Every structure is written in C-alpha cells, then in structure tokens.
Amino acid sequence: MSVELTRLTAAELAEKIHSREVSAVEATQAHLDRITEVDPVVHAFLHVATQPALAAAAEVDAALATGNKPASPLAGVPLALKDVLATSDMPTTCGSKILEGWRPPYDATVAARLRKAGVVILGKTNMDEFAMGSSTEHSAYGPTHNPWDTSRIPGGSGGGSAASLAAFEAPLAIGTDTGGSIRQPAAVTGTVGVKPTYGGVSRYGLVACASSLDQAGPCARTVLDAALLHEVIGGHDPLDSTSIDTPVPRVVDAARQGAEGDLRGLRIGVVRELGGEGYQPEVEATFRSALSRLESLGAELVTVSCPHFDYALAAYYLILPSEVSSNLARFDAMRYGLRVQPSLDSSAEEVMAATREAGFGDEVKRRIMLGTYALSSGYYDAYYGKAQKVRTLITRDFAAAFEQADVLVSPTAPTTAFRIGEKVDNPLAMYLNDLCTIPANMAGTPAMSVPAGLAESDGLPVGLQIMAPTLGEAVMYRVAAAFEAARNAAEGGPLIQRLENGLGVPV
Template structure:
C-alpha cells in the first residue's frame, strides 16, 4: 500500500504545499487502493457504489494547475474525498442505496458537495449505505452490504458504513456522511474512525435526500479529529437554500482541535450519562470507556455523573418520529417523474396507482417498507396524538434533560455504541435488536446537539474497535473537537500511535 494513503488529510495538505506530491499522484494512489481492496459485495469491502476515476483525476489535475499558478482554493485543495450516496452530485449517480433510484443522475449538487468542489477536493466516488439511510449496519443496501475492514465477516455500522469503511481501509482520507440517529458516529465507533454530527442546522441539508427532515445532519468522516475539523469548517455555515440552516458562520473548530491536542483540559467539567450504561453493554466497551474517562481526568477535567432520565425513552420516540417523517418524504418516489418504473403484470392499461404500487413494491426494500408502514400508521387519523404527538412531547423532555445537564457540565460523554461490530446477518431477522445499536447516539439527534465519536481502543473480547462519544450544547461544536482531540492525543501516547496504524494490514480478505 502506498504511504500516501496512510497519511491523514492534514499531513497531505502539508505534502501538497511543499510540492512533495501532486494531487494527481495522491488521487491515483487512492484510486489504486480502491481497485486493490474494495471489490464487490461478495468479495472485498464494497465501500463504494460508484467510483469516478476519470472525474477525480480531472479535478486533481485542475487542482495542480491552480497550485502551480499560486491560486490555491482552500487548505484542502487537492485532497481527495468520498461522498455518501444520499447527497446529490451533478454527473454522478445518486441512488441512496435503493433500486428505486438506480441510475438516477441529479441535475444539481448538494450544497456541501458544491463547497467541496469549489475548494478543489477531487471526489473519488459515492459510498454505500443502508437504503435511504434506514439501518444500523449497511446490510439494507439494495446493492449488497459493505464489510468492516477489521473483519470482513462483520458490519461496518450504518447507515453510513460505506463512508466509514472507505476511510478505515485507507481508500479515502476524508468522507462525507449523514447522521439521522447515529449514522456517522456509530459506524465510526465500529470501524475505528472519527465521526462528527454537527449542531442541527450548522451544515446545509440542501441536496441531502431527506430521511427525516428534523433529524438529518451532514457531517465529516475522517481518521483524526483535526481532519474532521478541517472538513467541518469547509462544508459548514449558513446556506440560504436550506430553511433549517443557522445564519451564523462556522469557525474555531480547527483551533479547538489543535488546542485539545495539547492534552490540557484543566477547568473542563465532564458529565457521564448514567442512563447510557448497565445491562446489555459489552464489558469490553465499558472497560475502554472507563479508561478514556480516567485519561480525561488526568488531563485536568472534572468528571461527575449526570442523570438524563428521559433518555430511556429516546429510542421509542425516535422510532415514531423518524418513520412518520420518512413516510411523508418517500411519498415522492411514485414512478411518475424519475427513478424506477415497473408495469404491473397482466394489466393492459394500468392506472397511475397500479404503476406506483408495482414500482414501490419492487423498488423499496423490506426495512424501508417497514418504516413507511409504521410512520403512516403513527400519522393516521385517531393515532396521531397517541403516537406521533406523544413522541414529540418526549423529544421536548429529552431537550430539557440536555439543557439541565449543561447547566452543570460543559460536555457529556458515553460509549458511542453498546457493542462492537456484530457479524453480517446476525441481526437482520430481529429489527429491534438492530435498532438498539443507536441507543447512545439517538438523543443528540432528537435535541439537535453536536456529537463526536473518537476511537477508544479495542475490546478485550474480540479485538474490535470501540468508540467514545462526546456531546456538547447546540452551537458549541468547538467543545467536542477540543475534548475529542485531547482524548485522541492521550490515547495515541498510550498506544504509541493512532489506532488504525495498530491494525493488521488489510490484504483484501481480512485484517
């Protein structure tokens, strides 16, 4: 494997600036890596649904021309990136991991994609995901599952397992993901990568194919906290095309990450969420979590236990609110305007309703159908107040729990996921067991607060990555970067290097 693919984005920025490497060389190295290890759903990691080698190399050549002329567009100009297939991209397919959008090429870019392009980052391709971001394992993709680079028999998390696996296997130094209930942070935890969910509204949602409008948030997927800060500052900030966008600039994140990397957290108050622990949490996960908390204390942080009693109802509320919004959002996939169209068998002159029914039956997978049915039921006459209305009241209580906690502490911490990566197929027949993987990440989406998952080591039972989650008040994204970078630095000192560099070499079959 090329040394270039092992470097962080920040290191690649320096290499490009000094002329050690060109963007074309850098992009080609990552394309070669993709060709060597990504493979297909049957053999390989299968992180990508579409690789745009020609487009990426053309963008890289343009970057090199700018640099030679002294017109660098951004610090990350020339550093390649992967994009989750739920974000629209001009000239590249956007399928959302679904057959119903197979072959669809959008006529416009998502705002975050437009900002990435304007900054000169070559786009390597689109990454695999659970269909319409519904899932916790990337097994619900209509194009086959993505596999965890640490063990190809295990899941890479979901719904953004493709982006996390691409970064973890050194196929891309940076990736964009989306987080509706943990779909950046949970894959980060089980693949040993860094995943950030920004404050809701802090990054534009324009061009994100919506799952649940009040929950979805675009964010960075990287190998270091500093890299996430660099990407977050690039794609964040106000967007007039997004009605949920916060009208204020995003800044100070890179500075916070660099400050945190000094390992000094003197004066910081950290709250351990008592409800996110106990029975059902893997012992190895809790061991690594306790060790990480001890390191924060050694760095000068004051650690206390904080109770957020409404968190125990977060998953139930989430799985009413999300399906309700999803059932509304997915109504537009009607086989009339774009996407898959299937004609019903045995009908000479089918009606629009018959075509719609046949197309949606073939085009949507089981998990999507399951959530549409739940959401439609929750919104139906006579049940709206009993289910959806009650769930929204619980959401308010969760936001109040966060507000009360942040009166006592600066940040809240927990394990990112209750367990390490489970085996492919292990929970496909038990949706409730699958949903439990998002137990610790869901509250942040319901309240709109920012969160980060940082690799915390390997579980003793199986040698697989564990994630440590940091949550901060809305608009205090800099705090998650400061604490995340501090923990990252302390753990790297303990391990003698980054977690991913400690992993066995990926040879295309197993780590």
C-alpha cells in the same frame, strides 16, 4: 509511494500537495489504486468517479503551478461521499433500487462546497437504503464489510463512508446522521465521525429520510482532519430553510488547542442512563478507561442524569417513520427513478404500487408502514404527538445537564461490530445499536465519536461519544483532540495503525 500516500492523514497529504512535493493527481491516483485493490472485498463504494476525480485533481495542480494559493486547506485531498447527497456528475441512488442510475440535475450544497474548496470527490459510498439501518446490510447493492474483520458490519447507515476510511481508500468522507449514522460506523471502524448542530451544515440536496433529524457531517481518521472538513462544509445556506445563519464554530483552532492535552477547568458529564445492562462488558471497560484518561488531562468528571433518554429510542422510532412516510411519498414512478408497469393499461395507482413494491426494500417498507400508522386518524395524538413531547423532555434533559458540565460523554454504541447477518432479521435488536446516539439527534445538539480502544475479546474498535451544547462544537473538538493525543501517546500511535493484515484486506 502510492501506499505511503494512502497512509497519510488529510492534513499531512494537503501539506505535501500544497508544497508541491506530491501532486494532487498522484494522491488521487494512489487512492483510486487502493480502491481497485481492496474494494472488491470491502464494498465501500457504489460508484467510483475515476476520470472526474483525476480531472478535479489536475485543476488543483494547475492552480498551484501558477502560484495561486490553495482554494482551501484541503485542496487536492481525496474524499468519499455518501450516496445520499446529490451530485450532478455521478449517480445518486441512496442505496435503493428505486433510484438506480439516477443522476440529479444539480449538486447538493455540501458537494458544491467540496468542489469549490478543491476537495477531490472519489465517488459515492454504500449505505443502508435511504439511510435506514445500523449495519449497511439494507443496501439494495449488497453489504459493506468492516476492514477490521470482513465478516462483520461497518455500522450504518453510513458504513461505506466509514469503511472507506478504515480501508485507507480515502482520507476523508462525508456521512449523514439521523440517529447515529455517522457516529456508530465511526465507533465500529476505529475512525472519527461528527454530527454537527442541526442546521450547522446545509441539507440542501441531501435526500431526506427524516427532515427534522438528518444532518450531514465530516468523517475522518483524526480529529484535526474532521475539523478541517467541518469548516469546509459548514455555514449558512439560504437554500436550506433550516440552516443556521451564524459563523461556523472555530473547530480547527479548538482541535489544535486540544492536541496540546490540557483539559483543566473543563467539566465532563458522564450520562448515568447511557451504560449498564445490555452493554458489552469490554465496551464498558474501555469507556471507564477513557474516563480515567480524560481525568488525567485535568478535566473534572461529574455524573449527570438525563432520565428521559430512556424513552428516546421509542420516541425516535415514531418520529422518524412518520417523517419517512411523508418524505418517501415523492417516489411515485411518475417523475424520475424506477418505473414498473404491470400491464399496458395499468392505472397510475397500479404503477405506483408495483414500483414501490419492486423498488423499496423490506426495512424501508417497514418504516413507511409504521409512520403511516402513527400519523393516521385516531392515532396521531397517541403516538406521534406524544413522541414529540418526549423529544421536548429530552431537550430539557440536555439543557439541565449542560448546566453541570461543558460536554457529556458515553459509549458511542453498546457493542463492537456484530457479524453480518446476525441481526438483519431482528429489527428491534438492530434498533438497539442506536441507544446512545439518538438523543443528540432528537435535541439537535452536536456529538461525535472518537476511537477509544480495542475490545479484548474480539480485538475490534470501541468508540467514545462526546456531546456538546447547541453550536458548542469547539469545546467538543477540543476534548476529542486532547483524548486522541493522550491515547496515541500512551498506546504508540493511532488506533487505525493497528488494523492488521489477515482480515481479508491488505493494509
């Protein structure tokens, strides 16, 4: 029974819990058992909150037993939470030694909304330190492994959240996306990941990497599950000054409509600049197959050009490090977190320097130095200022493209999951994994990744990226759900069901 429960979608599991066919405690225990079974291999979790999770599930069961309506459509469903969101009842480390064991005095708004909705938080997932990386190898607590092939990366920075889904440790997860950290892990693990419109989900309590780029969002194994979670966590938050004061797009209705498989009347733009040289041939082939499938559903395909996307990666790696340099200055060993004191008479500056040396990893230090340089006197206009101008041009490219198409599509990542250790010492090669995903962060527009198929050469998942205009999540979910339904029908079921035993993780 417990194995069967871990195989259900979040929507299916919620239905069984709310009809009292299965208790929330049973569902939670099944996933905790699954974590015990496979996480020694996968290492998706940094902290498992066994007793708090069971207590939260018991509260859902007690409410249902008295005849109360579920607190939300996902009440009682377990979830894995990326360890960059503050939680008052468990540690928040951001994958860094500098915050090892730190327990915030408050909950992030996303965490608070999950609790209010009756969603059961299983624990905190592994990530690249302070969300800086594309492989989850930059975690201070060791890499996460891809359940499709445990010798390979699960993407980053939210590899723990994506891997927990692919390993059936949780039916839902929360990630954050600064340059692709939800979508790229979704692509390489055969799961669904959504970056909402910037400001569509509160950033209050999300430990900042780059404040103008960071966005929390839903991760799931199906489009409908992602939509259900999106509606739980989305919406205006007065505690976040960048939060948009507008209703959450009706993404659940859009996903249900899309599952009917009719995309007639929709124009889908194929971005000319996101493909070609440097892309794995099987990724390109799978993407072309996805385009044919979308066309068969009645959509009109149009080619669009976004010429400044070619400069997005370079501009991003000036803007992001600059914001990192500012945001991470708060980790000074004075108020919370790690403190290293070289000697009894060390000055405050010496304590700060020793703490940051011991507490920050190489990638974090690299980005702090890049950002400090880009912001320094004499270089600000030449680097940071020009990067912001490129950002404006990318936003204009999106605006022009959306005059020709309702959504835009591309591969989510240029390659399938690479081997652990293959690129960790080559920052440029690592950064190239975000070629397709960065533009949406630069413009603040919504984007998502859905499973598109498996590459022939390595049998690993490939993702299809769907991008929409600002607050255009509804049409994005509609297209994603239609594509998902058509692919499932043609290939005999969800892609995730084809994850086979023999890769080190029993399924």
